[in-house]
Amino acid sequence: MEPVRTDYAAGNAHLIASMVSNYQCGSCGGQVEELLTDNTTGFIQANIHHDDNCPVLNGHVSSIDDFARAAVIPDTFKARP
Numbered sequence: 001m002e003p004v005r006t007d008y009a010a011g012n013a014h015l016i017a018s019m020v021s022n023y024q025c026g027s028c029g030g031q032v033e034e035l036l037t038d039n040t041t042g043f044i045q046a047n048i049h050h051d052d053n054c055p056v057l058n059g060h061v062s063s064i065d066d067f068a069r070a071a072v073i074p075d076t077f078k079a080r081p
Contacts, residue, residue: 007063015071020046022070027061028054 009016023046024031030050037044050057056066 007067009067019067019071020044023048023066024070025050025054025056025063026066026069027056030054030057 009019020032020035025048028051030048032046033049034047035044036047055061056063
């Protein structure tokens with residue numbers, strides 16, 4: 001799962017919780033695997049597993065569309081069984 005990249009989000013706690021809970025990468029289907037809290041800053045970090053060749057992970061494609069969908073239309077975002 002290299003390289004590691006970071007996107008930051010700040011704002012309404014309920015909106016951010018929805019974004020993290022419903023996130024799924026539109027390129028590889030990666031999802032949040034764990035949530036961690038930084039003991040120094042108190043910031044919450046969501047670790048998302050992407051395929052190694054995922055264009056979002058490699059920084060070639062932005063993750064903003066995936067986070068926007070996760071925040072406002074989670075029912076249509078998750079894969080159907």
